[in-house]
Every structure is written in C-alpha cells, then in structure tokens.
Amino acid sequence: MTETAHRSISREQAAIEQALTEELVASFAHAEDRRLRQLMGALTRHLHAFIREVRLTEHEWNTAIAFLTEAGQITDDRRQEYILLSDVLGASMQTIAVNNEAVYGASSATEATVFGPFFTEDAPEIPIGGDIAGGAHGQPCWVEGTVTDTEGNPVPGARIEVWEADDEGFYDVQYSDGRVAGRARLASDAQGRYAFWGLTPTPYPIPHDGPVGRMLAATGRSPVRAAHLHFMVTAPKLRTLVTHIFVKDDPQIAIGDSVFGVKDSLIKEFHTQAAGAPTPDGRRLEGDWSRTRFDIVLAPADA
Known part of the structure; x- marks a missing residue:
C-alpha cells in the first residue's frame, strides 16, 4: 500500500462524516446490555476516527478484509492466527495491563x-521434581520457587x-504426530514450594508463514520471540496469573x-551447570544443564 498524503477536507465533508459516525453510535442505543452498548459505541467511534484520520482508501479496506479472511481460513484447532495478530499488535499485552493492575503488599x-x-x-500431571520435557529436545533445566500471596503467606496446593x-x-x-511434550501441571506443597525439570528456553519465531507473518515482514519487524517459559497459576481466592519467565542473557531481549x-x-x-555437577534431586545427567528460581506472588482475586 502507498501512503496517502494528509490533506484537509471541507467543513461540509467533515460534517457528513461525523453525522455517519453519530448515526452508527445511535443505532446501538436500544441494546439491552449496557456494557455491549458501551463497547459497540466506542468501537464505532474509534474505527471511524481511524478511517477518517488516514483517509482510508477502498482498496486498502478491501485488502484488510482479505487479510482477516485469510487469518480465519488458516486458523484451526492447532493454530490461532487471530491470537498471533492480537499479540503482535500489542492488543494482548494492553488488555493484560488493563486487567492486571499492579498490586502491592509485603511483596x-x-x-x-x-x-x-x-x-x-x-x-499431564507430574509430582514436584517431575519432568515436563516428555522427550522434547533441549538442555535440561531445573526450575524451582515458591507460591505466596502478597502478604508473604505460602499458597499450598496452587495449580501450576x-x-x-x-x-x-x-x-x-505444532507437530502432526500427536505428541505431548514440553508441558505439564503440578501443585505447590504445604509450604508453597514447587520444582520441576524442564528445558532451558531458547528464542523462536512465532508462526510466520501466514498473513500475520507477511504483515511483520512488510513492516520490517522480526517474528522472533525472546526465550521464555510459560506459567499459569491458579489458587482459591487469588487472581489467576498467566505469565512467562525470560532468560537474562538472551540477546533477543535487546532486539525486541x-x-x-x-x-x-x-x-x-x-x-x-557443568556436566557431572550434582543435581538438586540426584538425577544423573550426561551433559550440562541449567537452573533457575522463580518465586510467584499471587494477587487477591478482587484486586
């Protein structure tokens, strides 16, 4: 697409465009759900403002529709192109920021x-100290930590x-053979402690052979994610946490x-850790391995 030069429009044209926006917003006035009415009104105002600001061409709008159509066509039970789109546009992180306000206590x-x-x-469920790798290739990594609330109280039985x-x-x-590897669930012990064997995270590209990948390429952006390990932690009366941990020495962090x-x-x-170094649980490893600590603090559910 070529950049459309900014140009001024007449007062009469601006009035026509504004009237259409107001008509659309008003069309949702009879929605019984107040929140739905708010969402649709705000969406309409912002979408129309974008179209008017950039003076969107019909060709560009049709290209956008084709892009969204292809994103739907490539999505299946193993791949969600719309999540990728939300992620690379920062919409996922902005929604997370809005819904996970900072909470402070003793921690x-x-x-x-x-x-x-x-x-x-x-x-699959594993015991504390179990292995999530399930045959996946990579450097073994010992991960340990505690789960507490913001007042420092241990959280026993947290689902991790x-x-x-x-x-x-x-x-x-992403493999077609039905394997289950590189994932598991476990529970914290009576003192809130947990530990497991995983793999040292490495950088990787998000799937970029579809419309989202082409968008990144067209805008000069890398599809690579910084090395990370996913966590989702749930416990009664505490806010569910979805997060990652990242590898400090990963150069991708500086790149983005x-x-x-x-x-x-x-x-x-x-x-x-060097090959042959004693492991925390006495496991014998032929090569080198790594270890890290991640202490998890859960916010109150009503925070």
Whole structure:
C-alpha cells in the first residue's frame, strides 16, 4: 500500500462524516446490555476516527478484509492466527495491563504477560521434581520457587501449569504426530514450594508463514520471540496469573520480543551447570544443564 498524503477536507465533508459516525453510535442505543452498548459505541467511534484520520482508501479496506479472511481460513484447532495478530499488535499485552493492575503488599504481585496460542487443557500431571520435557529436545533445566500471596503467606496446593517450546522452537501441538511434550501441571506443597525439570528456553519465531507473518515482514519487524517459559497459576481466592519467565542473557531481549511480552521483573538468571555437577534431586545427567528460581506472588482475586 502507498501512503496517502494528509490533506484537509471541507467543513461540509467533515460534517457528513461525523453525522455517519453519530448515526452508527445511535443505532446501538436500544441494546439491552449496557456494557455491549458501551463497547459497540466506542468501537464505532474509534474505527471511524481511524478511517477518517488516514483517509482510508477502498482498496486498502478491501485488502484488510482479505487479510482477516485469510487469518480465519488458516486458523484451526492447532493454530490461532487471530491470537498471533492480537499479540503482535500489542492488543494482548494492553488488555493484560488493563486487567492486571499492579498490586502491592509485603511483596508485589508477579506481573502478567501474554497467554499465547499453544496452551492445552490436557497437560499431564507430574509430582514436584517431575519432568515436563516428555522427550522434547533441549538442555535440561531445573526450575524451582515458591507460591505466596502478597502478604508473604505460602499458597499450598496452587495449580501450576507450565509449557514451552523445544530447542527447535516448536511446541508439541505444532507437530502432526500427536505428541505431548514440553508441558505439564503440578501443585505447590504445604509450604508453597514447587520444582520441576524442564528445558532451558531458547528464542523462536512465532508462526510466520501466514498473513500475520507477511504483515511483520512488510513492516520490517522480526517474528522472533525472546526465550521464555510459560506459567499459569491458579489458587482459591487469588487472581489467576498467566505469565512467562525470560532468560537474562538472551540477546533477543535487546532486539525486541515480537509480542511485547518481556517485563524486567520476569527476566531471570538461568545458571549453566557443568556436566557431572550434582543435581538438586540426584538425577544423573550426561551433559550440562541449567537452573533457575522463580518465586510467584499471587494477587487477591478482587484486586
């Protein structure tokens, strides 16, 4: 698309355009659901303002419709192109910011970040100290920490769901053989502690062979995500946390995360251990491995 030069319009033309916006907003006045009425009115005002600001051409609008159509066509039960679109436009992170206001107590609540398109409901359950890798390739990594509330009280029995890509940059659901790997769920113990074996995260590109990937390429943006490990943590009377942790020495952090998920508080040291170094649980490993700590603080449910 070519850039349309900004130009002034007549007072009469501006009035015509404004009248259409007002007519559209008014058309939702009889919606019984007040929140729906608010959402549709605001959406209409902002969409019309965008069209008027950039003087959108009919060709550009048709191109946008074709883009959205293709995004729907490529979406299936393994791939959600609209989540990718939401993520790369920062809409996911902005929604998370709005819905997860900072909470402070004896400790600050752990910051939330994007959910991503690769979570599944049926991850296998493992005990504390179990292995989530499930045969996925990568450097073994020992992850440990605690789950507490913002007053420092341990949270026993918190449900901790974790998932990650292998060292090729793929999640299990991106393979066609039905494997379950790189994901599991476990529960914190009576003192709020948890631990598991996973893989040291590595950077990888989001799926970029579809319309979202072409958009990134056209705008000169990288599809690569900073190395990360996903967490979702739930417990009664506490706010569900969806977050990641990131690898401190990952150069992609400085380049930029394609979905804007990195927050300073979520960048953690992953300490490499030499081959043969004793492991926390006595596991014998042939090669090197890493370890990290992630202490999770959950906000009150009503915060």
